[in-house]
Amino acid sequence: MTDDDHRDERRRREHASSGGIGMTGRLEGRTALVTGAAAGIGRAIADRFVAEGARVVYADRDTAAADEAAAAANTAAAASTAAASAAATNGAATGAQLALAVTMDVASEDSVVAGFAAAADAGFAPDVVVANAGIQLFGHDAAVADVSLETWERTLAVNLTGTFLTVKHAVRSLLARGGGGSVICTGSPTGLNGEGATFAAYSSTKGGVHALVRSTAMAYAGHGIRVNTVVPGYTETGLVSTIAGDAEARAAIVSRTPLGRAGTPDDVTGIMVYLASDESSYATGAIFRVDGGMTSL
Template sequence: MQERLAGKSILVTGAGSGIGKAVATRFAHEGAAVVFSDRDGAAAHRAAASCRDAIGVELDVSDEGSVERAYAEIAGRGIALDVVVANAGVQLFGHDAPVADLDLDVWKRTLDVNLTGTFLTVKHAVRALRGRGGSIILTGSPTGLTGEGAEFTAYSTTKAGIHGLTRTVAAAYAREGIRANAVVPGYTETPLVTSISDDPESRAAIVSRIPLGRPGTPADVEGIMVFLASDEAAFATGSLFRVDGGMTTL
């Protein structure tokens, strides 16, 4: 297999499980040196152990001190990053709700991880990439584009914010050779969504809204992430790349 990312060093947040782990593992198989990071440091180290030329780093995206320490550890190991994937996120099923029913604490907890955490990851990514350029990839959601997330006010709002942050960062740093794009996975079965995938009625309802007729898997997201991390995407910035089985076409 051609190694499309040979010679690149990549940081992925939320890489202890789900989409983040799958994407980081694919990056390693494509020849990249990969930093698996996660709030659960043990999970990050376990995931990295299965790949060549990979390390695990504990990183809580909602805590700027933790973010700064992680980037400093990466630099201290002599790793000059080329790509950062801001993927870490939460969805508080059973707590997130339509706006009139949403507790302030749930709102704050979701924003702290999803939006503030993405902001902090990208802030320090830009600092790490300056002078050389590179690619920043953010993980969005159809809930930030359509009414798909009507029952999840906090989550949907954070994802809409991530889409806006993508465009802002792309515009601000294009002349420095730093690209920013968002990947927008549809309903993807990972540990994040077990409250849906374990409920046959809920699962059937959401799958019925996907024109391709099936849920997504983490593997479905890998290819577009590899493209955006690679030099093949050198002219792509400020865009949202939908990998949702057609969900947002409805």
């Protein structure tokens, strides 16, 4: 793990030890699959879902990291359950498994199919899917005249094709269960405004994700399947620190954020819980911006 990953992990532990944000069991009875769940925003989403009572599939191409994340979530959930049970009955109890790790490379349809099958075989067929996995090839992505075809194709393979494959098989899985459910995709300000002028490949993929969400939402609304996008702004994770690793770069990004600060993964997880729950039963085809006002400029 990098120093930034360790910092993200410390934040998660501090968040859990303080009782989290409004942990009220809003997702009890839900099963979710989150891609890119081994680190960063994806892990924060998956951890928050577990804390809210959901059973969660931690899907990631990094098998070891996904295993570690799911194991940590199960340990935390068991400790919380045991403490609550001991307080209520003066005894100890162990909760059921709430987190499952599966290997999934979203750029490979075979891997996506295998991941959904593994989840279903383990009794974790999801009714909520978060298509969060993505890459940004810092140092290679650039303004359009300077982007190599290799960088373009790799970025599309993960960010747009990967989201398409995740959404495709999420919808198939939900239809096989009779419809209903929620699909949530992670977008970006770069797909909405000129913020990504020097990231032509990444910006294009995120614009494509936003369009995919709208078309899918309209196609399957009659089946009760809701599809929405969450757009995080500059969020402090190990990945994003790559473009803002020094104080000057960070200050420049924050200066374009009306709320005047960087976001945290916890800023994003709340809207994800809302969209995964029945609280958002009338929301589909929408873009939910959690960017400190960046895309309002």
